[in-house]
Amino acid sequence: MKNIYILSLFLALFALNTSCDDDGGTSVIPLKTGALPDFAVVEGSPAFIDLTGLDNLNLQFTVGVGVGTPTSFDLKAFYATVDGDLYGPVILDTGVTTFPKEYSLTSSDIVSAFTELNSTDDIQLGDMFKLYTSYTFDDGSQLEVLNSEAEPNYYAADFNQISDFKINLDYIVSCPSDLGGDYSVVSNGTSTDGAPVNNPLVDFAYNVTLTDNGGGNYTISDGVAGVYQDWYCTPYGYCFETAGTMTDICGDLSGSWTESFGCEITLTGTVNADGTLSIEWENCFGDSATAVYTPL
Numbered sequence: 001m002k003n004i005y006i007l008s009l010f011l012a013l014f015a016l017n018t019s020c021d022d023d024g025g026t027s028v029i030p031l032k033t034g035a036l037p038d039f040a041v042v043e044g045s046p047a048f049i050d051l052t053g054l055d056n057l058n059l060q061f062t063v064g065v066g067v068g069t070p071t072s073f074d075l076k077a078f079y080a081t082v083d084g085d086l087y088g089p090v091i092l093d094t095g096v097t098t099f100p101k102e103y104s105l106t107s108s109d110i111v112s113a114f115t116e117l118n119s120t121d122d123i124q125l126g127d128m129f130k131l132y133t134s135y136t137f138d139d140g141s142q143l144e145v146l147n148s149e150a151e152p153n154y155y156a157a158d159f160n161q162i163s164d165f166k167i168n169l170d171y172i173v174s175c176p177s178d179l180g181g182d183y184s185v186v187s188n189g190t191s192t193d194g195a196p197v198n199n200p201l202v203d204f205a206y207n208v209t210l211t212d213n214g215g216g217n218y219t220i221s222d223g224v225a226g227v228y229q230d231w232y233c234t235p236y237g238y239c240f241e242t243a244g245t246m247t248d249i250c251g252d253l254s255g256s257w258t259e260s261f262g263c264e265i266t267l268t269g270t271v272n273a274d275g276t277l278s279i280e281w282e283n284c285f286g287d288s289a290t291a292v293y294t295p296l
Contacts, residue, residue, distance in 0.1 A: 035068025
């Protein structure tokens with residue numbers, strides 16, 4: 001089953017990067033090449049919306065083109081509340097023909113963009129300000145990078161794992177976070193696969209590094225802290241690390257990523273008073289584990 005996931009991923013990426021194809025007969029199936037943006041936070045600018053510093057907020061970022069040749073783009077935004085409401089989309093800039101373009105937004109700019117927000121008092125912990133692009137091409141066609149539900153549109157979510165550019169930019173309302181560094185991890189977990197020898201896995205030790213990407217966002221050097229290597233190296237050749245992602249919102253941890261079987265892993269956890277992290281993760285197969293991260 002895991003080999004099928006890998007094959008499906010490669011076939012999807014091939015199809016999305018092909019401009020035309022043949023059905024095996026006499027007809028040709030035209031597939032239009034789209035475009036993907038490249039967002040980047042300006043160095044020194046905050047990567048999150050600090051709830052304790054809204055009066056001095058200044059979000060600086062650039063919008064370029066990572067893939068494709070659009071003639072122009074509109075910069076658009078959603079505002080997602082922690083209570084589940086979704087505002088927008090709204091247009092922040094339109095008809096942009098010079099890439100990349102730099103922007104600067106204050107908390108007042110965000111409030112003014114959405115009629116549902118009356119003042120900065122309406123900005124709450126856990127809210128999300130989501131930026132994306134709408135592209136126009138030389139034939140007049142358009143492509144929205146996010147759909148009306150603020151979900152990825154017209155591209156594989158796996159591009160977020162393999163590309164060197166950021167397809168959309170999310171600013172979460174949070175608190176300052178400082179979890180970067182090296183950790184020793186002890187995991188206990190259970191696999192739904194019949195191949196692993198150590199199943200359930202008990203007190204499995206491994207070291208990982210959390211890389212601080214700003215805004216409470218972190219990359220975990222191995223999102224499952226070596227568990228996959230113990231379970232799946234011998235039977236399936238999964239003898240390598242797969243980076244995971246994690247977000248810290250004032251002590252509440254969450255994240256998701258796609259591993260090399262093509263299966264999504266979801267992570268939850270908390271930051272403890274002693275500096276340790278309590279982590280739980282589960283994949284789409286039903287494999288799961290709990291882990292304690294201790295700073296080295």
